[in-house]
Amino acid sequence: xxxxxxxxxxxxxxxxxxxxxxxxxxxxxRPSVPVTQPLVIxxxxxxxxxxxxxxxxxxxxxxxxxxxxxxxxxxxxxGAVRGKDGxxxxxxxxxxxxxxHTGWILAxxxxxxxxxxxxxxxxxxxxxxxxxxxxxxxxFPAVVPKASTPTPYGQFFVEEALAISPHDxxxxxxxxISARSDIFQEFEGGPGxxxxxxxxxxxxxxxxxxxxxxxxxxxxxxxxxxxxxxxGVPVTVER
Amino acid sequence: xxxxxxxxxxxxxxxALVAGLACVVTAVTPQASAVGLGxxxxxxxxxxxxATNTGPSVLNGDLGVAPGTALVGFGLPAVVNGATHxxxxxxxxxxxxLTTAYNVAASQPVPPGNVLTGTDLGNRTxxxxxxxxxxxxxxxxxxxxxxxxxxxxxxxxxxxxxxTTASASSVLLVNGASPCNVYWQIGSSATxxxxxxxxxxxxxxxxxxxxxxxxVIGRALxxxxxxxxxxxxxxxxxxxxGSTPGGGTTPGGGTTGGGTTGGGTTPGGAAExxxxxxxxxxxxxxxxxxxxxxxxxxGTTSFQRTPHATCTSGFRATxxxxxxxxxxxxxxxxxxxxxxxxxxxxxxxxxxGSHNVTAHVSFKDATRAKTLALGYRAxxxxxxxxxxGPSQFxx
Numbered sequence: 240x241x242x243x244x245x246x247x248x249x250x251x252x253x254x255x256x257x258x259x260x261x262x263x264x265x266x267x268x269r270p271s272v273p274v275t276q277p278l279v280i281x282x283x284x285x286x287x288x289x290x291x292x293x294x295x296x297x298x299x300x301x302x303x304x305x306x307x308x309x310x311x312x313x314x315x316x317x318g319a320v321r322g323k324d325g326x327x328x329x330x331x332x333x334x335x336x337x338x339x340h341t342g343w344i345l346a347x348x349x350x351x352x353x354x355x356x357x358x359x360x361x362x363x364x365x366x367x368x369x370x371x372x373x374x375x376x377x378x379f380p381a382v383v384p385k386a387s388t389p390t391p392y393g394q395f396f397v398e399e400a401l402a403i404s405p406h407d408x409x410x411x412x413x414x415x416i417s418a419r420s421d422i423f424q425e426f427e428g429g430p431g432x433x434x435x436x437x438x439x440x441x442x443x444x445x446x447x448x449x450x451x452x453x454x455x456x457x458x459x460x461x462x463x464x465x466x467x468x469x470x471g472v473p474v475t476v477e478r
Numbered sequence: 479x480x481x482x483x484x485x486x487x488x489x490x491x492x493x494a495l496v497a498g499l500a501c502v503v504t505a506v507t508p509q510a511s512a513v514g515l516g517x518x519x520x521x522x523x524x525x526x527x528x529a530t531n532t533g534p535s536v537l538n539g540d541l542g543v544a545p546g547t548a549l550v551g552f553g554l555p556a557v558v559n560g561a562t563h564x565x566x567x568x569x570x571x572x573x574x575x576l577t578t579a580y581n582v583a584a585s586q587p588v589p590p591g592n593v594l595t596g597t598d599l600g601n602r603t604x605x606x607x608x609x610x611x612x613x614x615x616x617x618x619x620x621x622x623x624x625x626x627x628x629x630x631x632x633x634x635x636x637x638x639x640x641x642t643t644a645s646a647s648s649v650l651l652v653n654g655a656s657p658c659n660v661y662w663q664i665g666s667s668a669t670x671x672x673x674x675x676x677x678x679x680x681x682x683x684x685x686x687x688x689x690x691x692x693x694v695i696g697r698a699l700x701x702x703x704x705x706x707x708x709x710x711x712x713x714x715x716x717x718x719x720g721s722t723p724g725g726g727t728t729p730g731g732g733t734t735g736g737g738t739t740g741g742g743t744t745p746g747g748a749a750e751x752x753x754x755x756x757x758x759x760x761x762x763x764x765x766x767x768x769x770x771x772x773x774x775x776x777g778t779t780s781f782q783r784t785p786h787a788t789c790t791s792g793f794r795a796t797x798x799x800x801x802x803x804x805x806x807x808x809x810x811x812x813x814x815x816x817x818x819x820x821x822x823x824x825x826x827x828x829x830x831g832s833h834n835v836t837a838h839v840s841f842k843d844a845t846r847a848k849t850l851a852l853g854y855r856a857x858x859x860x861x862x863x864x865x866x867g868p869s870q871f872x873x
């Protein structure tokens with residue numbers, strides 16, 4: 240064996256040993272969901288289009304303020320490009336029907352932000368899990384929808400957080416999300432909007448499948464969440 | 479000059495031609511000229527007596543007050559992405575420049591057709607030019623300003639007393655219009671109603687008040703009185719070139735494709751300003767007197783932050799090094815401060831989330847300019863307090 244071949248073999252063996260040793264070393268908990276989510280805050284009303292062009296099909300107008308509490312609209316960002324027209328465009332998730340739809344808005348009149356929070360609702364295990372920096376910080380048992388009034392599955396986001404009157408069901412707080420019921424076009428005067436809210440005034444036990452599309456968690460749990468989680472935070476609803 | 483038109487028919491035709499030309503001349507709206515803000519351009523809020531804020535307002539640009547001294551309520555949860563000047567020389571100079579700009583705007587000639595006294599600005603579209611309200615002006619609904627494809631189109635509104643907007647009113651800019659080129663010269667005070675989405679440079683003789691949720695893409699500059707904010711966003715980042723001493727960039731530079739173009743200070747260029755010219759001559763003189771400066775590359779830098787916590791409300795970024803000529807700090811790609819003297823320090827605060835702070839460093843010798851970067855995460859508010867709303871979900 241030549242000296243060069245011996246050197247190559249030695250390096251290869253060392254590399255194998257090193258990588259094996261590293262693999263055997265215990266690692267810190269690795270995030271199971273993305274660590275942060277880029278967001279964009281709308282400074283004025285926008286128009287969402289099907290692609291990054293002023294000539295693209297208009298999907299819908301997007302108001303700068305959310306309708307229930309008049310807080311500023313915050314949308315999750317999926318990407319950004321400079322269009323052929325020279326404008327900067329942002330690909331965002333949009334609220335409303337069809338649930339989980341997306342569109343492109345001009346970057347003008349917006350401000351960048353991000354969030355380290357994320358919510359995952361797993362309907363089959365009837366559980367709401369809250370992540371921060373990609374790591375689980377809380378998990379709560381939930382009342383999930385009954386089979387006849389399912390909630391949409393997919394990627395959504397918190398539109399706005401709101402305090403609910405003690406005289407109304409579902410208090411003390413609600414996180415109104417961007418999804419809409421596929422069953423109810425209208426419910427209690429609203430557009431069939433899905434929310435994660437409390438069980439105030441509602442008797443179904445946590446862990447049951449009894450709601451009309453919303454996700455209910457204990458008053459303590461929704462109080463904890465609504466004091467930390469605001470507009471734009473991603474919500475994943477899984478089967 | 480005489481026109482020898484001898485026949486009667488020829489004279490009639492000549493008169494018709496002259497009359498036609500006169501009609502054409504009167505139909506064209508005279509273009510308003512640019513209003514230079516001078517050193518006031520780096521300010522997003524400038525007050526005369528006091529600037530007061532309530533709630534989580536965001537200011538992208540410098541904040542200042544002069545000759546008053548009070549800046550109240552600009553700590554967290556408010557965020558100021560820019561320098562703060564309370565009754566210092568920078569704010570005083572900015573007030574002087576604001577006075578000049580105010581007077582330039584107030585003296586723009588207004589054609590008779592552009593006198594809008596007694597009408598509402600809402601639900602109408604206006605082209606470039608100067609407009610006048612001899613008394614107060616009201617905006618109810620949307621005002622559209624149409625630049626007709628000219629990114630340097632100027633819009634000047636000369637308002638005799640107050641400007642008031644109704645709730646949810648807005649100023650929309652179309653066909654290349656830039657908020658940097660819209661000037662509101664207000665004879666007394668301006669009040670923007672709740673959630674108004676306003677654009678342009680508000681220059682009020684007395685005070686400016688923004689009600690809850692109102693936004694301004696441009697600036698709020700008050701000469702003698704107060705600027706009062708309440709949960710607002712004000713952004714001049716597309717117009718400002720940062721707090722550069724002696725800036726003096728003309729706003730006529732305009733904005734193209736989201737990027738800000740400066741005043742065109744190329745050596746030998748026709749648009750070079752006196753300040754830029756003197757800076758260039760000084761630089762050339764220094765180069766001649768110190769020939770080593772064009773050959774040595776001894777510049778060094780380091781970029782540090784304090785505190786080092788993973789999540790902070792804000793932090794101090796400092797550039798150390800040798801032979802540093804200028805440091806320009808940017809937050810998420812937008813210039814927030816530029817220093818030509820030590821210490822090269824900026825305090826950065828921003829909205830919750832991850833952000834990038836960069837420092838572009840140029841040197842006194844031939845060392846190549848470099849851009850240094852730091853990442854940081856601004857903490858979310860410890861406790862959010864959702865507003866009350868109706869329970870109208872699917873339950």
